[in-house]
Amino acid sequence: xxxxxxxxxxxxxxDRADRKSLIVQGARQVGKTFAVERFARESYPESIAINFKExxxxxxxxxxxxxxxxxVQALRFRYPEHEVAPGRTLVFLDEIQECPxxxxxxxxxxxxxxxxxxxxxxxxxxxxKRPSSYPVGYVDxxxxxxxxxxxxxxxxxxxxxxxDTIRQLFHAREPVPAxxxxxxxxxxRLFCALGGMPEVIQTxxxxxxxxxxxxxxxxxxxxxxxxxxxxxxxxxxxxxxxxFLSIAGQLLGKENHKFQYKHVRHGGRASQYEGxxxxxxxxxxxxxxxxxSSGQVPLRLQEDMASFKVYANDVGLLSTMSGIPAAALFDxxxxxxxxxxGLTENYVVQQMVARGIEPRYWTSGxxx
Numbered sequence: 001x002x003x004x005x006x007x008x009x010x011x012x013x014x015d016r017a018d019r020k021s022l023i024v025q026g027a028r029q030v031g032k033t034f035a036v037e038r039f040a041r042e043s044y045p046e047s048i049a050i051n052f053k054e055x056x057x058x059x060x061x062x063x064x065x066x067x068x069x070x071x072v073q074a075l076r077f078r079y080p081e082h083e084v085a086p087g088r089t090l091v092f093l094d095e096i097q098e099c100p101x102x103x104x105x106x107x108x109x110x111x112x113x114x115x116x117x118x119x120x121x122x123x124x125x126x127x128x129k130r131p132s133s134y135p136v137g138y139v140d141x142x143x144x145x146x147x148x149x150x151x152x153x154x155x156x157x158x159x160x161x162x163x164d165t166i167r168q169l170f171h172a173r174e175p176v177p178a179x180x181x182x183x184x185x186x187x188x189r190l191f192c193a194l195g196g197m198p199e200v201i202q203t204x205x206x207x208x209x210x211x212x213x214x215x216x217x218x219x220x221x222x223x224x225x226x227x228x229x230x231x232x233x234x235x236x237x238x239x240x241x242x243x244f245l246s247i248a249g250q251l252l253g254k255e256n257h258k259f260q261y262k263h264v265r266h267g268g269r270a271s272q273y274e275g276x277x278x279x280x281x282x283x284x285x286x287x288x289x290x291x292x293s294s295g296q297v298p299l300r301l302q303e304d305m306a307s308f309k310v311y312a313n314d315v316g317l318l319s320t321m322s323g324i325p326a327a328a329l330f331d332x333x334x335x336x337x338x339x340x341x342g343l344t345e346n347y348v349v350q351q352m353v354a355r356g357i358e359p360r361y362w363t364s365g366x367x368x
Contacts, residue, residue, distance in 0.1 A: 001038075002198055003154045004031060006144055010039040013140060014116065021106040021135070023096075024120040026144035027284035027313055028227060029220045031198040032120040033094055035144065040090045044116070047090040048075060048082045052098035062101035068112040071105060086114035097121040107135035123231055126282045146196030146314050148354040149188070149347075155201055156187055192336070192343050193326035195316015196350070210327035217320040224285050232279055239264075239276035244285060247312050248321035251342035258291075259310045270306070277310065287311045287349050289359040299360050309361060313353075315346045 006024075013019055026032050033051075040047035050058045061074040075084050075091070083089060091109070096102050096119040103124075109117040119139075147155065150163050166184070169176055176184065194200055194213055197220055204213040228240045246264045251257050259277075261268035280286045291307035292299050312318035319329055330336055336343055352359045 002031075002147065002151070002202060004035055004144075004147070004151060006031075006035045006142060007039060007042075009142055010035070010118075011043065013142070014043055019116070020110040020138055020140045021117040021119065022140045022142065023106070023124065024118060024142045024144055025124050025284070026120075026122060028122045028223050029197050029199060030144050030146050032122070032144050034198065036092055036094070036118050036120055039118075040092060044090040045088045046083055046085070047092055048079055048084060049092040049094060050102075051094040052102065053095040056098065059099045059101065062099060062105050066101070066105045066108050068108055068115065071108075072115070084115075087116075089115065091115055091117045093117065093119040095121055097123045103134065107138040110135070110138040123227065123283055126231065126279060143356075145350070145354045147198065147201060148196060148351055149191055152191050152194075152196060152201065153184075153187060155205065156190075158187075188347075189330050189336075192315050192347060193319055193329045195314040195319070197314055197316065200316060210325065214320065214326050217317055217326075221317060221320060227283065227285070228280075231283070232276075236276050236279050239273055240279050243273055243276045243310075244280055245321070247286065247310055248318060248323075250310060251312075251318065251346060252322055257309050257342055257345060259308055280310075285313055287313055287353050287359065289349055289361050292360050292362050294364075295362050303360070309345070311346045311349045313350070315343060315350055318343065318346050 010022075013022055024032050024036060037047075037049065040049070050061070052058060058078070061071060061078060064070065072084050075082070084091070093099075093102050098121075102119070106117065106119060109115055153163055154160065166176060166180070175181075193210070194204055195217070197217070200213050200216045200220070203216050204210070207213075224244065225241060228244065229237055232240050242264050250259055250263055254263070261270060261273050264273055277286075277288070281288055287310075289309045289311070291304045291309075292302035293304055294302050296302060312321065316326070319326060349359045
């Protein structure tokens with residue numbers, strides 16, 4: 001079972017006396033459902049889970065008045081095997097973006113305060129099915145990404161004591177012993193090939209077969225393209241897909257990694273594709289780093305919004321987008337067959353975003 005840091009965050013949310021309903025956000029396949037279901041098993045006597053994609057008819061629970069007593073009564077009638085008791089039952093509303101009324105209901109669950117409610121969704125950042133009343137101020141948020149490198153090391157058998165030791169060495173500005181460094185570099189290369197998507201990592205752990213892991217990666221990418229085709233507004237569908245598919249070429253096919261619209265389409269301009277980039281960013285399919293004019297703080301005041309780089313939300317998916325199978329990504333000496341600079345940049349941005357840090361970059365000759 002993959003260990004995730006979000007388990008600690010979920011427990012911390014439960015321990016808060018002033019907790020609100022919780023929304024766990026994140027792109028497709030980052031492990032939202034698994035994380036919440038595990039939390040529910042470990043922290044509550046009972047949980048009731050509704051997946052609005054698998055069971056669209058469950059939306060009827062949220063039709064009509066959104067008083068908590070009425071919703072609880074509807075849940076008990078629909079799921080008679082569940083008690084749905086205050087303080088004992090976690091109500092989990094999965095793929096909540098498919099039911100706008102359920103999103104609206106979070107305000108009333110929070111105001112009532114008797115029941116713990118967690119929702120999750122993969123497209124909550126876009127204007128897909130706007131609820132009649134979004135519960136601003138009535139929800140807490142957690143944003144889940146794929147596994148970061150530390151979680152990946154845990155999955156590879158590194159205990160927390162070892163990763164804590166590495167962290168202590170870093171803070172002390174002391175070098176990692178050579179033997180540990182060699183192991184870490186081997187795992188870093190493996191992470192660049194596999195990335196942090198839980199199903200990809202679990203598949204590789206179970207089979208030790210790069211081909212099987214590559215199949216899962218390709219399926220996730222196909223799912224992302226489906227999301228673009230299905231959920232993007234009509235005017236942005238093709239543009240968003242072209243921007244998304246250009247990422248590998250933008251990072252791995254040229255020395256300057258700045259996002260250039262001409263590499264999306266010959267003669268492409270910002271006015272044509274800004275909306276598509278914004279959609280991909282809101283959907284969690286990409287990460288973005290804006291150029292700053294200097295390294296002075298606050299960095300936000302130094303931003304040049306016209307100059308930015310775009311990254312895949314997972315370095316393993318970037319490798320897959322390149323067309324080179326994971327097993328062939330590095331040669332016998334550990335050298336990447338792709339632009340190692342582009343891979344490393346994507347890796348660094350992925351780690352920053354996982355820590356809640358907004359990435360920016362600065363270029364200033366050799367002084368940057």
